Amino acid sequence: MGFLAMPRLLLILGFLIIPLTLDMYWQRVLCTAGIYALLALSFDFLAEYVGLVCLGGAMFIGFGGYISGVLNAYFEWSPLFTIPIATLGGAVMSTLVLIPCLRLRGIYFAIVSFMLPLFSVYIIIALGLFGSTEGISALDTFPNIWAEQYLVIGAIIVALFALRRLVNEDIGLIFRAIKDNDQAVRASGISITAYRIKAVFIAALIGCFAGAYLSHLYGWLGLSLFAMDFSILPIAATVMGGMGTLVGPVLGALILTPMSEALRGFGQLRVVLYCLVLIGFILYKPEGFMNYLERKYHQFERWEKV
Amino acid sequence: MDILIYGTVNSIVFAMIAVGFTLVYGVSRIPNFAHGSIYVLVGFLTWSFINDFKLNYALSIIISLIIASVVGLIIYRFILIRLRGLPTSEIIASFAVSLIILEGLRMQGIAGFKGFIGPFYVLRPFVEGKISVFGVFVDYQRLIIMGGGLIVLTLIWLFTHHTKTGLSLRAIAQDEQAAMMLGVNSDRTAMISLSIGSALAGLAAVMILPLGNIAAEQGYRVLVYALAVCIIGGLGSWAGTILASFVLGFSMITSTALFGALWENVVLVGAIILILLIKPSGLMGKQKELEERV
Numbered sequence: 375m376g377f378l379a380m381p382r383l384l385l386i387l388g389f390l391i392i393p394l395t396l397d398m399y400w401q402r403v404l405c406t407a408g409i410y411a412l413l414a415l416s417f418d419f420l421a422e423y424v425g426l427v428c429l430g431g432a433m434f435i436g437f438g439g440y441i442s443g444v445l446n447a448y449f450e451w452s453p454l455f456t457i458p459i460a461t462l463g464g465a466v467m468s469t470l471v472l473i474p475c476l477r478l479r480g481i482y483f484a485i486v487s488f489m490l491p492l493f494s495v496y497i498i499i500a501l502g503l504f505g506s507t508e509g510i511s512a513l514d515t516f517p518n519i520w521a522e523q524y525l526v527i528g529a530i531i532v533a534l535f536a537l538r539r540l541v542n543e544d545i546g547l548i549f550r551a552i553k554d555n556d557q558a559v560r561a562s563g564i565s566i567t568a569y570r571i572k573a574v575f576i577a578a579l580i581g582c583f584a585g586a587y588l589s590h591l592y593g594w595l596g597l598s599l600f601a602m603d604f605s606i607l608p609i610a611a612t613v614m615g616g617m618g619t620l621v622g623p624v625l626g627a628l629i630l631t632p633m634s635e636a637l638r639g640f641g642q643l644r645v646v647l648y649c650l651v652l653i654g655f656i657l658y659k660p661e662g663f664m665n666y667l668e669r670k671y672h673q674f675e676r677w678e679k680v
Numbered sequence: 681m682d683i684l685i686y687g688t689v690n691s692i693v694f695a696m697i698a699v700g701f702t703l704v705y706g707v708s709r710i711p712n713f714a715h716g717s718i719y720v721l722v723g724f725l726t727w728s729f730i731n732d733f734k735l736n737y738a739l740s741i742i743i744s745l746i747i748a749s750v751v752g753l754i755i756y757r758f759i760l761i762r763l764r765g766l767p768t769s770e771i772i773a774s775f776a777v778s779l780i781i782l783e784g785l786r787m788q789g790i791a792g793f794k795g796f797i798g799p800f801y802v803l804r805p806f807v808e809g810k811i812s813v814f815g816v817f818v819d820y821q822r823l824i825i826m827g828g829g830l831i832v833l834t835l836i837w838l839f840t841h842h843t844k845t846g847l848s849l850r851a852i853a854q855d856e857q858a859a860m861m862l863g864v865n866s867d868r869t870a871m872i873s874l875s876i877g878s879a880l881a882g883l884a885a886v887m888i889l890p891l892g893n894i895a896a897e898q899g900y901r902v903l904v905y906a907l908a909v910c911i912i913g914g915l916g917s918w919a920g921t922i923l924a925s926f927v928l929g930f931s932m933i934t935s936t937a938l939f940g941a942l943w944e945n946v947v948l949v950g951a952i953i954l955i956l957l958i959k960p961s962g963l964m965g966k967q968k969e970l971e972e973r974v
Contacts, residue, residue, distance in 0.1 A: 657763075
């Protein structure tokens, strides 16, 4: 019993304790790391359990962030309402724009999801929407740093355990079957597209929540919500933490974000750094360290009283 | 007349950007996300050779094209070759390579070059000046793109249909197992295709970049255009690529002339979504239609 519960309890307790041990600056970093962790979770779920490689995590952030920010700035609703609305609305929007490529297999999803954040930027600039290049500032922020941290930590824990439960339910079996052999799924009379839409919606929910949270965290929204960082760092975190483990990506994000924060002076070169980490792991350690740890943990000898 | 001439030039620009990508994808089934970054890399290198090393224009173009094809070779030999058959990893790895090149260039810190200073990096047009064609003023560079593009496309067609290497590229694209039984080395062919594809991206860069200035953002834009042309024409389809670049080129120029420049990206997205909804395998993607649709 303890053998199974220990790692999980360790994770949850660790998450609850971390904020108490950090100073103000690193507490903010923890909030950012939480955003990347949520994105990495949604990337891992889509890539390893449904077989859709999403190169546009920035789109989820952008949609979620813009919806909650605009509701807050123009209608002056409190974050209490804007965040849930942005999470749902952003997820619906992202799913709608991704539907056309869900009927195809192969790299179409990767391509279209890569293009959409770029196009969103072009369209926002061209039409001069929502403050255009300058964005909107002075949104409502959270009451204090503790609310910020525990909101994102709570979201990570809920999302993590909900996804773990989900992929082992019936619907999760279908998702994994779609990844492994879509023709067999079709032969069983199950619509692949319908299930892919559900999966994208679930992943988009997580991503859009992160976006809505981000815009209220900084009290600001702008075109950098569609920045390449939000697409590539989660992927690097996922590959580093171990694809398909769900908890690996979260830990990967918690390692990579402070690292990139420490290298803040290098500016845009940080993206180069993530990519180098990414290529290094994908070539030489494709299983990631979470799979490795899991294997080692199962090798411990232990005696049960019968 | 305006629309006809600029539309043709624009279409050939699209075709030249997309042809390298479709060559690589058709042969090795690797979506080369590094395509756009090699385009910008060649632009920067040519600029740097001209201004830092004071080489002459033609020589620096040739050197940067050679470097581009070597970069393509290296990407395949040291990274992608280990990931063949793992589509997820292929996409992620080539995307990461592309970001390394682009963001590295954005920092202008690629080792050894002290150039890249100042706000704009502009390549000089091959021949300055304008000429009036049927009452429309066109600069010489656009005519060169038109002529050069047609020559390049014809050469590529001849290469893939009438030389041994080119035929083996097509053989691998059509049926890898059968081609390997007949003694075509799959890895070698893919390597060649990637290096030719990169050189083509570079060639497009040196011809098109004199029309504007060189910026890292163009890497993403070029990649998006190449992908759009390939989706609309059918991934890996040769005739489809040409057809789609003409469709896109003309529709974008027309929409710019009618509604203004900000609509051209909307047209692009609209075209992609329309094609994915109506004929998901693209205009000419007959061969792979069943494989791609679920």
